Amino acid sequence: MTAKINERQAPNRMAKTMKMQRLMPASEEPNRLDQIYYVAARIFCEKGYDATSMSDIADAVGITKAGIYHYVESKQDLLFAIMNFGMDRLETRVITPARAVADAEQRLRTIVRNHALLIMEGSAVAGYNPVTVLNDEMAGLTPVHRRKVLQRKRDYLDLLRDTLRQLKDEGKLKEVDDTVAAFSLFGMLLWLSRWYHPDGKLSAGQVANEMEKIALGGILRPQVRLARK
Amino acid sequence: MTAKINERQAPNRMAKTMKMQRLMPASEEPNRLDQIYYVAARIFCEKGYDATSMSDIADAVGITKAGIYHYVESKQDLLFAIMNFGMDRLETRVITPARAVADAEQRLRTIVRNHALLIMEGSAVAGYNPVTVLNDEMAGLTPVHRRKVLQRKRDYLDLLRDTLRQLKDEGKLKEVDDTVAAFSLFGMLLWLSRWYHPDGKLSAGQVANEMEKIALGGILRPQVRLARK
Numbered sequence: 001m002t003a004k005i006n007e008r009q010a011p012n013r014m015a016k017t018m019k020m021q022r023l024m025p026a027s028e029e030p031n032r033l034d035q036i037y038y039v040a041a042r043i044f045c046e047k048g049y050d051a052t053s054m055s056d057i058a059d060a061v062g063i064t065k066a067g068i069y070h071y072v073e074s075k076q077d078l079l080f081a082i083m084n085f086g087m088d089r090l091e092t093r094v095i096t097p098a099r100a101v102a103d104a105e106q107r108l109r110t111i112v113r114n115h116a117l118l119i120m121e122g123s124a125v126a127g128y129n130p131v132t133v134l135n136d137e138m139a140g141l142t143p144v145h146r147r148k149v150l151q152r153k154r155d156y157l158d159l160l161r162d163t164l165r166q167l168k169d170e171g172k173l174k175e176v177d178d179t180v181a182a183f184s185l186f187g188m189l190l191w192l193s194r195w196y197h198p199d200g201k202l203s204a205g206q207v208a209n210e211m212e213k214i215a216l217g218g219i220l221r222p223q224v225r226l227a228r229k
Numbered sequence: 230m231t232a233k234i235n236e237r238q239a240p241n242r243m244a245k246t247m248k249m250q251r252l253m254p255a256s257e258e259p260n261r262l263d264q265i266y267y268v269a270a271r272i273f274c275e276k277g278y279d280a281t282s283m284s285d286i287a288d289a290v291g292i293t294k295a296g297i298y299h300y301v302e303s304k305q306d307l308l309f310a311i312m313n314f315g316m317d318r319l320e321t322r323v324i325t326p327a328r329a330v331a332d333a334e335q336r337l338r339t340i341v342r343n344h345a346l347l348i349m350e351g352s353a354v355a356g357y358n359p360v361t362v363l364n365d366e367m368a369g370l371t372p373v374h375r376r377k378v379l380q381r382k383r384d385y386l387d388l389l390r391d392t393l394r395q396l397k398d399e400g401k402l403k404e405v406d407d408t409v410a411a412f413s414l415f416g417m418l419l420w421l422s423r424w425y426h427p428d429g430k431l432s433a434g435q436v437a438n439e440m441e442k443i444a445l446g447g448i449l450r451p452q453v454r455l456a457r458k
Contacts, residue, residue, distance in 0.1 A: 045368065046368060047368055048277070048278055048279045048366070048368040048369055049277055049279070050277045050278070050279030050280040051279045051368075133365075136362075136365075136423075137277075139274065139275055139276055139277040139280075140277055174442065174443075174446060175442075176439050176442055176443055177431060177435075177436075177439045179431075180431070180436055180439040180440060180443065181439070181443060183420060183421075183424045184417040184420070184440060184443050184444075186420060187416040187417040187418070187419065187420025187421070188413040188416040188417055188420075189416070190416065190420065191412060191413070191415060191416025191417075191419065191420070192412070192416070194365075195412045202406060202408075202409070206406075207406075207409055210405050210406045210409040210410070211409060211413060213403065213404075213405055213447075214403075214405055214409065214410060214413050214447040214448055215413075215447065217403060217446055217447045217448070218442075218443040218444065218446045218447030218448075219443055219446070219447075222451040
């Protein structure tokens with residue numbers, strides 16, 4: 001348990017170790033950092049992580065190469081920071097609100113809807129969410145950083161699987177394996193980061209509705225869902 | 230239509246342009262090439278595409294660096310060849326058998342089952358299928374190669390979406406958007422390449438059964454599925 005709490009604190013600890021020069025008012029710093037993470041993630045996705053230099057990122061963000069080093073110490077630290085940025089947003093927007101829901105079915109709906117909306121909100125017009133896509137770039141991390149990111153992913157998997165087990169105990173889950181069901185939901189959700197176009201024919205809200213229907217329909221018993229209508 | 234046929238022939242044309250020295254009997258060459266593709270995909274996934282050298286691949290395959298150039302001309306050609314290798318297997322094992330099925334529901338089941346089994350068959354003990362995962366490495370391709378791979382992916386999407394539309398016409402599809410449903414199915418299936426462990430508690434056949442239940446349950450009307458039991 002202590003280990004998990006430490007994992008969660010990691011991004012904050014890390015932010016403190018970054019040299020954050022006052023290039024702008026203190027109040028605006030988090031947004032500037034967020035912007036760097038988002039733009040860097042996009043460049044990494046387009047060029048590939050290893051082929052991207054810190055100069056490429058500085059150019060894209062619109063600051064000097066020296067300027068970028070005021071925010072991050074190295075490309076490897078930047079990759080880790082982007083992953084934690086993504087996981088922090090997941091924590092704030094999906095995990096924390098979901099944990100606050102006692103009813104398992106409503107908690108599952110919260111997870112699916114909020115995660116889908118979070119991914120679509122960060123999707124570029126090019127048709128992908130660079131922060132979510134980059135979350136797969138585990139090969140670029142140091143072993144220590146990789147373990148930390150993996151632990152955060154595992155905590156989320158545990159939340160989802162525990163929710164499915166609770167639904168099983170309540171007789172609401174179909175006869176499906178909870179691990180396969182959990183990863184199937186993740187696959188559906190995370191794939192959104194690779195195909196959703198913000199200027200496509202469906203709005204983010206409509207896509208979230210469709211995904212909720214498909215996801216819940218795939219794993220909950222029909223009578224339960226009919227009863228809820 | 231001509232364009233599409235050309236796209237499909239691309240891998241064969243490419244194989245011919247590769248210098249294939251007779252290091253082994255002609256009959257064994259395809260397997261040797263398959264082995265190189267599979268091992269190279271694994272190394273690319275572990276180290277990252279850009280960080281991997283042809284020497285790394287030669288070492289992993291167990292031949293000299295000069296030896297590897299008898300099979301492929303460059304790292305970029307190798308990446309394209311691996312993607313086509315994956316798409317060729319998809320064509321043989323999933324697309325062609327599915328096209329032969331006239332009934333839309335049975336065709337959908339064929340797509341889900343066969344694609345799930347194909348991914349799991351190629352999954353390493355480390356818990357991922359390197360060929361499927363590498364299929365995302367679009368940044369490493371030349372623009373021409375990228376278009377060809379994209380076209381092959383699009384053809385598969387069209388097959389799945391046409392199948393869902395046929396199911397909609399037959400009144401078997403739930404009230405779900407067919408594009409969201411198609412990508413949701415792809416997400417579920419393709420994510421298998423990142424979590425399925427061949428030595429886990431469920432066999433590939435069991436996972437395929439679960440995925441079929443979840444996928445079909447998510448998009449087909451309950452009465453249809455009940456009637457089939």
